[in-house]
Amino acid sequence: MVLAAALLMSNLLQDVSEDRLRATLTQFSTYPTRNTNTEYLGQAAEWIAGEFRKIPGMQVELMKYPVKKGRRIVADKEVVQVVATLPGATPKRVMMGGHFDTINLGGDPMVVKAPGINDDGSGVAATLECARLMAQSKWQNTLVFVAFSGEEQGLFGSTALAARAVTEKWQIEGLLNNDTVGASQAGRLKDKKRVRLFSEDSEKHNGRELARWIEWACRGKVKGFAPWLVYRKDRFQRGGDHTPFNNAGFNAVRFVEAVEALDHQHTENDTINGIDFGYLANVCRVNLVALQGLANAGAAPTAVAYDPKQAHSTIVRWKGTPGTRYIVYWRASSSTLWEGSSEVGEANEATIKNINKDDHIFAVGSVGGVPISAN
Numbered sequence: 434m435v436l437a438a439a440l441l442m443s444n445l446l447q448d449v450s451e452d453r454l455r456a457t458l459t460q461f462s463t464y465p466t467r468n469t470n471t472e473y474l475g476q477a478a479e480w481i482a483g484e485f486r487k488i489p490g491m492q493v494e495l496m497k498y499p500v501k502k503g504r505r506i507v508a509d510k511e512v513v514q515v516v517a518t519l520p521g522a523t524p525k526r527v528m529m530g531g532h533f534d535t536i537n538l539g540g541d542p543m544v545v546k547a548p549g550i551n552d553d554g555s556g557v558a559a560t561l562e563c564a565r566l567m568a569q570s571k572w573q574n575t576l577v578f579v580a581f582s583g584e585e586q587g588l589f590g591s592t593a594l595a596a597r598a599v600t601e602k603w604q605i606e607g608l609l610n611n612d613t614v615g616a617s618q619a620g621r622l623k624d625k626k627r628v629r630l631f632s633e634d635s636e637k638h639n640g641r642e643l644a645r646w647i648e649w650a651c652r653g654k655v656k657g658f659a660p661w662l663v664y665r666k667d668r669f670q671r672g673g674d675h676t677p678f679n680n681a682g683f684n685a686v687r688f689v690e691a692v693e694a695l696d697h698q699h700t701e702n703d704t705i706n707g708i709d710f711g712y713l714a715n716v717c718r719v720n721l722v723a724l725q726g727l728a729n730a731g732a733a734p735t736a737v738a739y740d741p742k743q744a745h746s747t748i749v750r751w752k753g754t755p756g757t758r759y760i761v762y763w764r765a766s767s768s769t770l771w772e773g774s775s776e777v778g779e780a781n782e783a784t785i786k787n788i789n790k791d792d793h794i795f796a797v798g799s800v801g802g803v804p805i806s807a808n
Contacts (some may be wrong), residue, residue: 439440442725445566446655446718451710453565456715457484457558458550458615458705465563466547467535469500469598470507477533478513481580484561488568492518493715494600498583498593505586507542514590515580527727528608529563529720530579531556532674546701551694551708552561553584555615559717570730572604582672583674584612591674606727607643607803608685609720610675615792616694617712625709626658627718631687633666633679640675642796643684643803647723649771650801654661654722656716663770668693668716676686684803688716695777723753733759737797737807739790747769747790749807750782758800760784765795776800 460480464473478495485493485528488520494516502508536542548554557580564578583589589608598605605739617625632644641664648660667673667687675685689710693732697703732754749761761783764772779782796804 438725441570442722443723444564444652445721448566449562449713449714449717449721451506453557453562454710454713458554458708459559460552461533461557461585462548462705463676465550466537466542466545467533467592468542468547469512469534469586469589470510470542474534474582475513478515478580478752479694479712481515481557482563483534485515485564485578488517488565490519490568491564492520496594498590500583505536505542510752512582512589514582514594516594518565518576519564519568519572519576519578521575523574523727525574525604525606526577527574527606527724527725528577528579529560529611530581530608530674531560531611532581532584533557534582534585536585537654537701539698548701548704550705551615551703552613552698553611555708555713556611559611559614559713559720562717563720565722567724567728568580574728574730576724576728578787584674586594588672588674588677589726589801592677595677595683598678598683605678607685607723608675608678608725610673610685610687611716611720612687612689612691613693613698614688614716615708615713616690617692619694620690625712627661627691628658628719629691630660630664630687631663631665631689631758634664635679637682638679638684639805640679640684640686642806644686644799645769645771646803647686647719648799651719651722652727655715655718658719660719664769688720716773726801728801731799733799733802734759734797734805737796737805739807745789746784746786747788747793747795748782748784749795749797751805753779753781755779760798760804762796762804763788765791766794
């Protein structure tokens with residue numbers, strides 16, 4: 434089973450296509466703008482939905498929601514976004530997305546050019562590419578791929594979908610929001626080896642542990658490339674489509690390129706010429722590592738707790754689900770990253786020898802699942 438999973442992972446990562454990523458962004462370049470206020474948003478949504486419909490087994494929805502006239506919205510209207518679902522054996526959902534709407538802050542939104550190829554055509558291109566590859570296999574959990582709209586006007590599309598997820602009682606293991614992930618250089622600044630991964634620490638959700646697990650899962654998987662954990666919800670005084678999901682109590686994180694070309698954002702200069710397709714392909718690979726693990730993750734443990742006895746070794750206990758394999762993680766209290774792990778099978782208890790709970794933090798997760806901290 435382990436060898437089969439490793440082979441599948443290797444094949445997925447090898448099959449990421451820079452040509453397909455380029456084709457998606459070339460199509461996006463044909464729209465003068467994809468501003469939520471314009472007719473081009475609907476045209477782009479139809480094209481994206483058509484691409485998802487080409488994927489065997491994908492259920493595609495053009496989700497509509499209302500927005501009111503206000504800041505950056507010129508009139509009351511109905512807006513559309515794309516939600517594509519690949520059913521798994523369970524209703525538990527693993528989500529990935531980016532926003533396809535664009536904005537140019539330098540003029541009339543109805544007429545000014547706003548190509549938005551990196552912000553956030555890159556995230557939607559990555560989502561489509563990962564959907565194509567993940568659909569080649571069967572998964573335990575349901576996968577949902579989203580092209581959000583209304584992001585530039587106030588996260589309207591993600592807010593609508595998060596509210597729907599609450600109403601319909603979705604079980605979301607994690608949302609991977611990819612927003613501005615296609616460039617590796619801004620002027621003289623360059624970073625081709627990392628993608629930033631933002632997460633929030635909260636008692637309402639486990640987003641921080643989702644990010645920490647992604648970093649752990651990706652170690653050594655993508656040659657010369659890795660997620661760089663940033664311990665804040667988003668960049669300073671900015672936000673993204675993961676935030677409404679966090680606010681609704683769901684695990685959600687945001688990927689952003691390591692060096693942003695700030696002078697291109699929200700201008701007519703955000704074109705395909707600024708994309709590093711090798712970098713974008715590696716961002717896809719990081720997402721695929723996370724998606725594969727989460728897509729086959731079993732039920733999370735509950736009641737994860739330390740044995741209270743003082744000892745140089747640590748005993749951790751939890752309530753598990755029959756047939757689910759678990760991993761125990763640990764790190765020094767001064768470390769932000771997992772430093773060790775032990776897969777313990779279908780057990781409900783594990784002893785980690787010579788690592789004590791006075792100096793270390795422990796967590797338990799199903800294989801591929803988000804760890805739950807011990808208390």
